[in-house]
Amino acid sequence: MSFLKSFPPPGPAEGLLRQQPDTEAVLNGKGLGTGTLYIAESRLSWLDGSGLGFSLEYPTISLHALSRDRSDCLGEHLYVMVNAKFEEESKESVADEEEEDSDDDVEPITEFRFVPSDKSALEAMFTAMCECQALHPDPEDEDSDDYDGEEYDVEAHDGMEVDTTPTVAGQFEDADVDH
């Protein structure tokens, strides 16, 4: 796996919330082996026995979930959908890769599954991830309260009565709010 790197396991400095040993990692259906999952406030990391692993940044994690289907070949596990592409050993030739470039228009999706041997830990793993996700909201929020800093707005509204009832029909219709 070309994307696996060697790095020290996260510790208290990274806000480690939960460490789950004996956890298998599966990337898009391909098993990466058994290692330890580290759920830290800064990022989600997984390291195998040889110290190789990967980290996921919470802003790239679209969703995470618990899979409770025991008849699934993996058993109960933590499912994580990531908005990023992870390079696997390419079996395709270079020519095929050029075709795949057109997929760049579509948002990349990578599915990770973390299978702990201790199934009773799944609930806590899910909850820890929820807590960490909440610590990483998107910085570019269209509805941010940055208006507070804009002096010219304060000046303009000095002495102006703000009446929420439109005196002119359709007064607010022109406001184009981009979502």
Add this chain to the structure above:
Amino acid sequence: MLFYSFFKSLVGKDVVVELKNDLSICGTLHSVDQYLNIKLTDISVTDPEKYPHMLSVKNCFIRGSVVRCVQLPADEVDTQLLQDAARKEALQQKQ
């Protein structure tokens, strides 16, 4: 905070969350936070062929920033009230 309060009022209702990556997830709204991160229970994916791994998922946590839109039961929403509240909040943000 308007939409945070708005979604809180819909907890327990069935919704469909459409993500920016075109995945649609149907489920019961369990909870929402100030960033509009959404927790759904009893979920089903509208396109299971594309995401077979999600078939066995019952509960999920969706990051607010990846949500494109949320489909709501029409009879649970007072659109007039929502529009008025949105206008009020927009005005207040400009002060």
